[in-house]
Amino acid sequence: MSELLQFLFSGLTVGAVYALVALGFTIIYNASDVVNFAQGEFVMLGGMITWFAYQAGLPLPLAALVAILATAALGVTLNKLAIEPARGAPVVSLIIITIGASVFIQGAAQQVFDKQIHSFPAFSGDTPLRVLEATIQPQSLWVIGGALVVFVGLWLFFTRTLIGRAVLATSNNRLAAQLVGINTNFVMTLSFALSAGIGALAGVLATPITLTAYNVGIGFALKGFAGAMLGGMGNPKGALVGGFLIGLIEALTAGYLSSTYKEAVAFVVILLVLFFMPQGLFGSKSTERV
Amino acid sequence: MTLLSIEGLGIAFGGIKAVHDVSLKVDPGEIVSIIGPNGAGKTTLFNMISGIYQPDSGCVLLEGEDVTGMAPFRLASRGMSRTFQNLQIFQNMTVLENAIAGFHLQERGAVLADLLHLPSSRRRARAAEAGARALLARVGLERAADREAGSLSYGSLKRLEIARALALRPKVLLLDEPAAGCNAVETEEIDQLIAEVAASGVAILLVEHDMKLVMRISSHVVVLDQGEKIAEGAPAEVSRDPAVIAAYLGSEEAAHADG
Amino acid sequence: MPRLSAKSATLLVLAALVVVSPLFFPSGYYYRVGALIFVNGLAVTGIVILTGYAGQISLGHAGFAGIGGYACALAPVHLGLPPALAAVLGVLISGALAYLVGRPILRLKGYYLAVATLGFGILVSMVLNNERQLTGGPDGIIVPDLGLRGLLKDWGLNISNGEFWYFFCGIALLIGAWIALNLRQSPTGRALRALHGSEIAAQTVGIDVARLKLQAFVISAVYASVAGSLLALQNKFITPDVAGFMHSIEMVTMAVLGGAGSVLGAILGAGVLTLLPQVLTVFAEFEQLVLGLVMMLMMIFLREGLLPSLLRKLRGRDE
Known part of the structure; x- marks a missing residue:
């Protein structure tokens, strides 16, 4: 029993990271129909930049803020320089662009930082908290709490603010949104900034537990995508639930089956979802316009 | 037996009924035209008949067999062929x-x-x-x-x-605004082509905005307005129908007023 | 003057390159580089079929190369198969896996294939890294000799190991290119290019889109598998890197650099990106930076790739 609880805790912790990545996918996907394969790199950058700034002498909270802002700026740059010029390009070209961006950012991180594995101190110390018969790291609570706060924040933003509603309108019908005077370019910029910032936040929160290095991004991308797909592509609630589920399945696999092959979970889930319910848990059937 | 028969076909998008309870029949050699103001649901109807959309209600019978919601490529092998309002050409080929x-x-x-x-x-x-x-x-x-x-x-x-659509040697041919954007000479040519194809025994279902063309070549006209069939009959009958005039001219006038 | 068909022209250019290039080799080492270019060219020809013809993308094709390579390492030892048959076994396994993975995915939008193949590639490379007893883990494993060169020697044809693999891979590339070019102008190839142009229209002319995409995926997986086998056999050694994510990315980049829609173009791309690290030793350091940049720049500015864009320019000047 205590073993199971322990696995559940660790599953919720990584699941929260995947949920944040999945939310990042969802924001950009809804705004533009683009699946941004560089999403995982934002997580990597969040961790790496924080580490770098912290090494350079900045206090941790400030270092984290710098990392989030810098990554958000990079997300906007990515949109301006690589996604916007290719508007209307076939899906395959957009995939190649964003995966190219992912590989490029990895390469740049290798040069700017290094190839080592890094970490920085947990926010509230390392003393594990006892819950029932298991223990949980205080940092885990930061990660899980972070995912929930971001989700609620996004929900308020999209339903309660004018800008958020504009983004939603654009995702429903780009042309109509333009016709009623919504600046869709601004919506795209905002979506990339938000999505990159959230990715970086995930990196900041998770690094004390999961550690970081230049090449961790692609794994996060794969698992975040699996979460988004399991929940139903484009559905924020689905992204949250899907991300947590992937984390839980992974932790249980690692605990009861094999810690090596927990990495296979994302791939297997993707295949199973595709086989049995392509719309995911919360997705609706979509009708392509002709 | 009727070649193509549509019974009570309907579909809704996000709660809005795009097409509701539409029925019609096409026999070999016949040209049946579907007319109606913009947004009447003509293309949506075509997309349901040709298997691109899954209808919520009703059925499509091809040679008496229920083919409702069948994948387009299967319908093609059963003799249904179509063109598109906004052109679907293989741009990457000659x-x-x-x-x-x-x-x-x-x-x-x-x-x-x-x-x-x-x-x-x-x-x-x-x-x-x-x-x-x-x-x-x-x-x-x-x-x-x-x-x-x-x-x-x-x-x-x-x-x-x-x-390309004729290459399939179809039994039923769905033409979605074949003359849209064409000049008078081109329209004339398309007009002739459609008549020839129908004369060879193909059942033709036509959506077209060019009323002269419709009145000239149709054997039967079906009028849609806001997703529902409001009238049908021979071209001359339909053009005299008050409901049609109201729906059609109403929207025409509105269009003029806008412009 | 009778005009040369694009297919014959491509094959002639390739054959000429294979035969003439050795005249300019500064050292025997370049036979090895040449053979490497041919192997990569073969793998990338498979990408042409999948991406250039059918408009689909795989981010895990190196997984199939890994299967082809490790089949040549493992099947002779564990199943007693001769290496050539081991390569055939690799092809069968790769084809079957491509079918199983591709079947549910190819009914859906393009990025699902990208993600699923990405996961597939990572999975294969993980198995190769972790099943140490079988695969030797990250250190790699020895691959038995193909034995063909010995046979040739018995028949009185004595060539160096470098020369043998150069010409063997050159011939393999020519056959692969011939098949890809056959496909292009065939009914199946036309249907693939049609669904690339418009899936909706392809459906309405009776093309079973999902089935054809699956065929293209399986065929291209077979190309990658054969390339992996050739690589393993000529190196007589193989490591899990052959199945790694970066190898998949290399394949895609080679194709889009030269031109994914053109067999010759893609092989040109393979040539450039294979030669680059040989000429510039610092390249290895910046490989990811360069590959990522090439992918983005090509898709934004020169979507057709170098060779087709160049040919279009030349043709434009003629008229």
């Missing part, structure tokens, strides 16, 4: 290749034969090419055969799409 693609069901064969360029593969490809060239000649595009499809004029692309 004009000739576009026409040959229409012969897919006749020219397809073992993949291995295609990979190894076996005689059987060459024979199939040659036959399809000959057929495609003949069709291009029929629509007046034989001299453009080797051009990239993307380089043709709008009117020529419309004819290319019709040629």
Whole structure:
């Protein structure tokens, strides 16, 4: 029993990271129909930049803020320089662009930082908290709490603010949104900034537990995508639930089956979802316009 | 037996009924036209009949068999063929290749034969090419055969799409605004082509905005407004129907007022 | 003057390159580089079929190369198969896996294939890294000799190991290119290019889109598998890197650099990106930076790739 609880805790912790990545996918996907394969790199950058700034002498909270802002700026740059010029390009070209961006950012991180594995101190110390018969790291609570706060924040933003509603309108019908005077370019910029910032936040929160290095991004991308797909592509609630589920399945696999092959979970889930319910848990059937 | 029969077809998008309870029939050699103001649901109806949308209610019968919601490629092999309002041309291929693609069901064969360029593969490809060239000649595009499809004029692309649809030797042909964007001469040519095809025994279902064309060639006209059938009958009858005049002229006047 | 078909022209150019290039080799080492270019060219020809013809993308094709390579290492030892048959076994396994993975995915939008293949590639490379007893883990494993060169020697044809693999891979590439070019102008190839142009229209002319995409995926997986086998056999050694994510990315980049829609173009791309690290030793350091940049720049500015864009320019000047 205590073993199971322990696995559940660790599953919720990584699941929260995947949920944040999945939310990042969802924001950009809804705004533009683009699946941004560089999403995982934002997580990597969040961790790496924080580490770098912290090494350079900045206090941790400030270092984290710098990392989030810098990554958000990079997300906007990515949109301006690589996604916007290719508007209307076939899906395959957009995939190649964003995966190219992912590989490029990895390469740049290798040069700017290094190839080592890094970490920085947990926010509230390392003393594990006892819950029932298991223990949980205080940092885990930061990660899980972070995912929930971001989700609620996004929900308020999209339903309660004018800008958020504009983004939603654009995702429903780009042309109509333009016709009623919504600046869709601004919506795209905002979506990339938000999505990159959230990715970086995930990196900041998770690094004390999961550690970081230049090449961790692609794994996060794969698992975040699996979460988004399991929940139903484009559905924020689905992204949250899907991300947590992937984390839980992974932790249980690692605990009861094999810690090596927990990495296979994302791939297997993707295949199973595709086989049995392509719309995911919360997705609706979509009708392509002709 | 009726060749194509549609019974009570309906679909809703996000709670809004785009098409509701529409029925119609087309027999071989007949030209049935669907008219109605913009947004009346004509293209949506076409998309349901041709298997692109899954209808929420009703059914489509082809030669008496229920083919509702069947995948478009299966409908093609059962003799249904169509063109599109906003053109679906293979822009990455030549004009000739576009026409040959229409012969897919006749020219397809073992993949291995295609990979190894076996005689059987060459024979199939040659036959399809000959057929495609003949069709291009029929629509007046034989001299453009080797051009990239993307380089043709709008009117020529419309004819290319019709040629490609005819390549299937369809029993039922769905034409979605074949004359849209064409000049008077081109419209005349398309008009003749449609009449010829119908005369050869093909059942034709037509969506068209050009009223003169519709009145000239249709054997039967169905009028849609806001997703529902409001009238049908011979062209002359329909054009006198008060409900049609109200729906149609109403929207025409509105359009004029806007412009 | 009878005009040369694009297919014959491509094959002639390739054959000439294979035969003439050795005259300019500064040292025997370049036979090895040449053979490497041919192997990569073969893998990338498979990408041409999948991406250039059918408009689909795989981010895990190196997984199939890994299967082809490790089949040549493992099947002779564990199943007693001769290496050539081991390569055939690799092809069968790769084809079957491509079919199983591709079947549910190819009914859906393009990025699902990208993600699923990405996961597939990572999975294969993980198995190769972790099943140490079988695969030797990250250190790699020895691959038995193909034995053909010995046979040739018995028949009186004595060539160096470098020369043998150069010409053997050159011939393999020519056959692979011939098949890909056959496909292009065949009914199946036309249907693939049609669904690339418009899936909706392809459906309405009776093309079973999902089935054809699956065929293209399986065929291209077979190309990658054969390339992996050739690589393993000529190196007589193989490591899990062959199945790694970066190898998949290399394949895609080679194709889009030269031109994914053109067999010759893609092989040119393979040539450039294979030669680059040989000429510039610092390249290895910046490989990811360069590959990522090439992918983005090509898709934004020169979507057709180098060779088709160049040919279009030349043709434009003629008229």
